Amino acid sequence: xxxxxxxxxxxxxxxxxxxxxxxxxxxxxxxxxxxxxxxxxxxxxxxxxxxxxxxxxxxxxxxxxxxxxxxxxxxxxxxxxxxxxxxxxxxxxxxxxxxxxxxxxxxxxxxxxxxxxxxxxxxxxxxxxxxxxxxxxxxxxxxxxxxxxxxxxxxxxxxxxxxxxxxxxxxxxxxxxxxxxxxxxxxxxxxxxxxxxxxxxxxxxxxxxxxxxxxxxxxxxxxxxxxxxxxxxxxxxxxxxxxxxxxxxxxxxxxxxxxxxxxxxxxxxxxxxxxxxxxxxxxxxxxxxxxxxxxxxxxxxxxxxxxxxxxxxxxxxxxxxxxxxxxxxxxxxxxxxxxxxxxxxxxxxxxxxxxxxxxxxxxxxxxxxxxxxxxxxxxxxxxxxxxxxxxxxxxxxxxxxxxxxxxxxxxxxxxxxxxxxxxxxxxxxxxxxxxxxxxxxxxxxxxxxxxxxxxxxxxxxxxxxxxxxxxxxxxxxxxxxxxxxxxxxxxxxxxxxxxxxxxxxxxxxxxxxxxxxxxxxxxxxxxxxxxxxxxxxx
Numbered sequence: 009x010x011x012x013x014x015x016x017x018x019x020x021x022x023x024x025x026x027x028x029x030x031x032x033x034x035x036x037x038x039x040x041x042x043x044x045x046x047x048x049x050x051x052x053x054x055x056x057x058x059x060x061x062x063x064x065x066x067x068x069x070x071x072x073x074x075x076x077x078x079x080x081x082x083x084x085x086x087x088x089x090x091x092x093x094x095x096x097x098x099x100x101x102x103x104x105x106x107x108x109x110x111x112x113x114x115x116x117x118x119x120x121x122x123x124x125x126x127x128x129x130x131x132x133x134x135x136x137x138x139x140x141x142x143x144x145x146x147x148x149x150x151x152x153x154x155x156x157x158x159x160x161x162x163x164x165x166x167x168x169x170x171x172x173x174x175x176x177x178x179x180x181x182x183x184x185x186x187x188x189x190x191x192x193x194x195x196x197x198x199x200x201x202x203x204x205x206x207x208x209x210x211x212x213x214x215x216x217x218x219x220x221x222x223x224x225x226x227x228x229x230x231x232x233x234x235x236x237x238x239x240x241x242x243x244x245x246x247x248x249x250x251x252x253x254x255x256x257x258x259x260x261x262x263x264x265x266x267x268x269x270x271x272x273x274x275x276x277x278x279x280x281x282x283x284x285x286x287x288x289x290x291x292x293x294x295x296x297x298x299x300x301x302x303x304x305x306x307x308x309x310x311x312x313x314x315x316x317x318x319x320x321x322x323x324x325x326x327x328x329x330x331x332x333x334x335x336x337x338x339x340x341x342x343x344x345x346x347x348x349x350x351x352x353x354x355x356x357x358x359x360x361x362x363x364x365x366x367x368x369x370x371x372x373x374x375x376x377x378x379x380x381x382x383x384x385x386x387x388x389x390x391x392x393x394x395x396x397x398x399x400x401x402x403x404x405x406x407x408x409x410x411x412x413x414x415x416x417x418x419x420x421x422x423x424x425x426x427x428x429x430x431x432x433x434x435x436x437x438x439x440x441x442x443x444x445x446x447x448x449x450x451x452x453x454x455x456x457x458x459x460x461x462x463x464x465x466x467x468x469x470x471x472x473x474x475x476x477x478x479x480x481x482x483x484x485x486x487x488x489x490x491x492x493x494x495x496x497x498x499x500x501x502x503x504x505x506x507x508x509x510x511x512x513x514x515x516x517x518x519x520x521x522x523x524x525x526x527x528x529x530x531x532x533x534x535x536x537x538x539x540x541x542x543x544x545x546x
Contacts, residue, residue, distance in 0.1 A: 010311055010384075012077025020072035028065030035061060063329050070322040078318065079311035082388055082418075090300035092192040093148050095134040095181050096121050096155075099200035099230070101172045102139075102164050102251060103261040106201075108236035109282070114162070117199040117230050122156050123288035124197070131300070132192075134184055135159065138177035139167045140205075147470035148188055153399045154431045160401065161438045171205040174198075174271070178214035182223050193298035195224045197291060201231040202264030211267065215274035225277035226294060227268050228287055235260040310388040360392065369399045380409070387416035391425050398432055406432050414454070423461040430454035430471055437478065444478075451475040 011017050043050030098121060104114035125133055129152035135145040145158045164170070177198065185194040196218065204211055218225050237258050238251035251259045263282060272279050280290050360375030376393035379385045385392075394409030410432065413425035433451035437444045455472035459465065 009078060009080040011079065012313075014076065016072050016076040020069050020076070023072060024065040024069040027068040028061045031064040032061040060329070063325055067322045067325050070318040070325075074315045074318040074322070078314045080314060081312055082310050083312045090302055091131040091150070092195060092295065092298050092300045093132050093134075093185055093188045094128060094195040094197060094295065095136060095148065095184055096124065096159075097136040097138060097142075097177045097181050097196060097198040097200075098159065098162055099172060099177075099198070100137050100139050100162050100164050100167065101203070102170055102238055102259075103172065103201055103203050104230065105164065105238050105251075106231060106236040106261050107239060108232045108234065109230070113201055113230040114164075117228070118159050118162060120228065120287045121159050121199060124291055125152050125155050125159070127288060127292045128152070128295070132188070136177055136181055136184070137162055137166070138173065138180075139164060140171040140173055141167065142173065142176040142180045143167075144180065144184060144474065147467065147474075148184065149467045149470075151428075151431070151467070153395070154428070157398060157401065157431075157435050158438075161435055166438055172200070172203050173206045174200070174204040174267070175206050175210040175214045178211065178218060178225075178271075182214070182218050182221060185223055186221060191299070192301040193224060193295075194222065195226060195295055195298060197226045197228060199228045199230060200268075201261070202227075202229065202266075202268040203261060204264065204267050208267065208270060212270055212274045215271045215277070218275045218277075223275075224295075224298065225271070225275040226280065226291055227272055227277055228280045228291065229263060229265070229268060229282035231261070231263040231282060233263050233265065235262045237261075310385045360389075364392075364396070369396055372396050373400055373402070373405065377405070387413050387418060387421045387425075391416075391421050391428075394425065395428055398428060398435075403432060403436060414457075419461050423458050423465075426454045426458035426461070427465075427468055427471075430458065430468075430475070434471065434475060437475075448475050448478055 039050060039053045042053035098114075098117060100114060104117065105112050107113075109116050132148045132150055133146075133152060133155055134148040135155050135158055136142055137145050145162075146155055149155070178196070181196040181198070185196060188194065215225065238261060240248045240251055242248050253259050268279055271277060278294055280287050280294075284290055360372050360379060363369075363372035363375060373393065373396035376385075376389055376396055379389045380393050390409050390413035394406045394413055397403070397405030397407075397409060407429070410425045410429040414422055414429055416422045416425065430451045433447045433454060437447035437451065440447060452472060452475045455468050455475065458468045459472065462468065
């Protein structure tokens with residue numbers, strides 16, 4: 009238990025004694041005056057209002073306790089919002105590294121995508137990255153902060169196949185959205201420069217399927233119409249050279265409005281112009297009128313304000329006394345109601361929560377970390393500190409805090425900590441390729457533990473599938489069974505949500521894994537036989 013104003017709590021016994029003493033003095037004065045009139049009237053005065061001084065002292069103590077702002081316990085608040093299903097698809101081919109918009113096309117697209125995710129954080133969002141193949145970075149989820157972290161990590165080096173296959177991302181985006189059964193509208197937002205190295209007929213065919221299945225397509229153009237070279241930079245960001253093709257010629261890239269127009273015509277899609285200064289705002293305005301379905305989100309609050317408890321006890325005592333002595337009790341009742349309203353008007357003083365609400369994540373992380381070091385807030389503060397660390401990209405803080413919070417005895421906090429810990433490990437697997445398998449194994453372990461707490465959680469099942477699919481076949485098949493002797497096969501055969509079956513998950517996720525394996529085999533064969541790679545890989 010803690011108090012917003014501990015000083016009031018310290019002085020409350022003294023103030024209660026003063027008010028009780030004044031009430032006792034007033035009673036004695038009343039008895040003395042009554043006795044001056046007659047002995048019988050004095051005796052009658054002594055028999056009335058015997059406990060008034062005690063009641064006054066107790067009520068004063070309770071009122072000051074309420075004003076001190078007592079806090080204890082935690083509370084989970086369920087808020088219902090309306091959400092649609094939206095998937096962001098990011099082109100991470102090498103052509104997106106061209107710096108014809110001041111910065112690279114990819115950096116500009118990532119900035120707009122993060123703003124869009126922030127603006128639509130109350131919706132269900134997913135993320136796909138594509139170049140020579142398309143793969144799911146995140147299923148449709150309500151965790152917008154995790155998606156922003158994944159967008160930050162996008163880079164052409166995370167895929168083995170270059171080029172741009174628009175038909176693949178349109179197909180996979182459609183399959184990912186169609187796996188959802190909510191009656192909300194489905195939206196696919198594609199950030200691309202329009203350069204496509206697959207056939208236009210294949211791209212148009214997939215666009216027509218989007219239209220047929222009722223998926224709204226929004227194309228967000230990147231780059232300029234003028235040709236630009238693709239810079240090659242080292243890890244320090246210094247320019248080394250410009251990208252060349254297999255013949256040694258500089259590769260030139262430009263925005264392909266013809267391809268984007270053909271796709272837009274086939275899918276009845278909206279195209280957000282590359283020259284528009286606020287692309288994220290334009291997309292937000294486009295989807296504003298789409299149909300949304302209700303969804304419930306849960307937030308945890310630690311050290312909940314409990315002013316109402318001492319105030320209610322004080323009111324009960326005054327109501328009891330009012331039936332015995334209406335005049336004096338009414339005066340005290342009015343005073344208590346006024347003080348109680350002031351106490352109830354007190355706002356939470358948790359600086360960390362206030363900084364988080366104002367989107368100042370760095371300040372929130374500092375305050376949460378200070379609370380952890382001071383031993384305040386318990387497991388909820390650990391969870392909040394870890395989540396803030398993830399949002400800042402501080403993987404060390406996020407991992408340490410979430411691992412400690414994952415040991416909580418509270419099943420809800422433990423599940424949320426394990427879920428975010430798995431997301432953090434998936435992110436590390438992307439940016440720390442030498443230790444990729446170790447991070448993936450840690451992610452699988454976290455999600456298996458999370459599913460033991462909530463076997464029906466769809467997002468945790470999705471992410472476990474992703475962690476398994478991203479591992480090499482020999483390693484993923486030899487992964488140790490989850491705790492409690494539960495095998496991986498049994499985990500996958502547990503009851504699925506009504507809107508997603510195992511077959512649908514396999515159909516969506518297998519395509520990325522098969523494409524990746526086929527690409528690596530093709531590259532290895534060409535290296536062994538000395539065959540030159542003539543395909544476009546930008």
